[in-house]
Amino acid sequence: MASSKTITLRSSDGEAFDLEEVVAVESQTIKHMIEDGCADNAIPLPNVTSKILAKVIEYCKKHVESPKAEEHAVNDELKAWDADFVKVDQATLFDLILAANYLDIKSLLDLTCQTVADMIKGKTPEEIRKTFNIKNDFTPEEEEDVRRENQWAFE
Secondary structure, three states, rough: OOOOOEEEEEOOOOOOOEEEHHOOOOOOHHHHHHOOOOOOOOOOOOOOOOHHHHHHHHHHHHHHHHOOOOOHHHHHHHHHHHHHOOOOOHHHHHHHHHHHHHOOOOOHHHHHHHHHHHHHHHOOHHHHHHHHHHOOOHHHHHHHHHHHHHHHOOO
């Protein structure tokens, strides 16, 4: 990777991260800040903790360093790396989604949201509530009304 300008990002808990501009601009938010001349000092990221920012940077570095070639071996290797990357606890996964959205990193947002979708796929509403610790605020009668009104969804 050719050397490039170093960008400093500052997490919400005050930790500074130095990274190459080519890695930083994986984030459209940061790319626009650099283009607008807002990157002379550390770029503050008030919505991203150091723990999550370190993971986001790890993801961006891997995706910048991976050849963009359409080789299946490279593509499969990156997919396997991505699958391992999202094997984290639920709180971390949700924080990664929020960070990817805030930083406008589409590929990371797609990956993390797909992971949550896969967690939901094929589960009953009760299983989904249990997985995500969601309290059921419907009475049994209200729940039955919803099931009756949306019968097509339960077929």
